[in-house]
Amino acid sequence: MIPRVAILISGGGSNMVRLVEAMQAEGFATPVLVASNDAAASGLDRAAKLGVPTAAIDHRPFGRDRAAFEAELLKPILAAAPDVLCLAGFMRVLTPEFVGRFAGRMLNIHPSLLPKYPGLHTHQRALDAGDTEAGCTVHEVTPVLDDGPILGQARVAIEPGDSADTLAARVLVQEHRLYPAVLKRFASGERTPLLLG
Numbered sequence: 001m002i003p004r005v006a007i008l009i010s011g012g013g014s015n016m017v018r019l020v021e022a023m024q025a026e027g028f029a030t031p032v033l034v035a036s037n038d039a040a041a042s043g044l045d046r047a048a049k050l051g052v053p054t055a056a057i058d059h060r061p062f063g064r065d066r067a068a069f070e071a072e073l074l075k076p077i078l079a080a081a082p083d084v085l086c087l088a089g090f091m092r093v094l095t096p097e098f099v100g101r102f103a104g105r106m107l108n109i110h111p112s113l114l115p116k117y118p119g120l121h122t123h124q125r126a127l128d129a130g131d132t133e134a135g136c137t138v139h140e141v142t143p144v145l146d147d148g149p150i151l152g153q154a155r156v157a158i159e160p161g162d163s164a165d166t167l168a169a170r171v172l173v174q175e176h177r178l179y180p181a182v183l184k185r186f187a188s189g190e191r192t193p194l195l196l197g
């Protein structure tokens with residue numbers, strides 16, 4: 001069975017584009033939906049140009065009521081009937097109830113070598129700590145933020161003079177290598193971590 005994949009984004013969606021392009025080129029999965037919490041996310045246009053249905057549910061009218069936002073977000077997702085849900089720069093924290101619906105089939109990419117630096121400002125935190133390497137992680141999503149079994153990591157050397165921006169740009173290049181490779185393995189049932197240098 002070729003798995004159906006929905007992708008959640010909040011911004012430019014460069015990881016989403018790489019996932020969709022890899023699925024379309026290699027056929028290991030079918031992209032069935034790209035959804036965003038922001039109708040202005042430029043990634044939605046990029047998804048539409050790639051021929052993938054899109055949906056936007058603005059989280060702001062729901063205030064702190066995450067469950068109400070997620071109830072709306074779920075509608076297009078359930079209609080698309082995905083087997084796998086990929087978070088790709090989706091910047092909303094999901095409730096345990098939402099995560100539980102997709103237990104064992106929701107992936108996220110995070111711009112650090114987890115378990116280091118869950119949350120925000122990962123690159124600055126790596127620089128502030130004097131780390132010599134940084135990187136990115138794809139993991140299964142569990143109710144704990146940026147936790148869950150690690151499915152792949154790519155490492156990036158921190159260079160003298162790096163800023164958070166220069167480091168983020170080099171890590172993003174590796175994110176684009178890592179996420180499609182991990183999704184392809186995941187689609188085939190492979191769960192052992194993929195470690196890229």
Ligand code: GAR
Nearest residue numbers: 011012013014015016089109110111
């Ligand atoms: C990526 O660097 C991703 O790892 C990060 O947001 C960026 C999205 O870029 N995700 C997180 O920080 C999640 N906590 P993109 O929209 O171009 O893929």
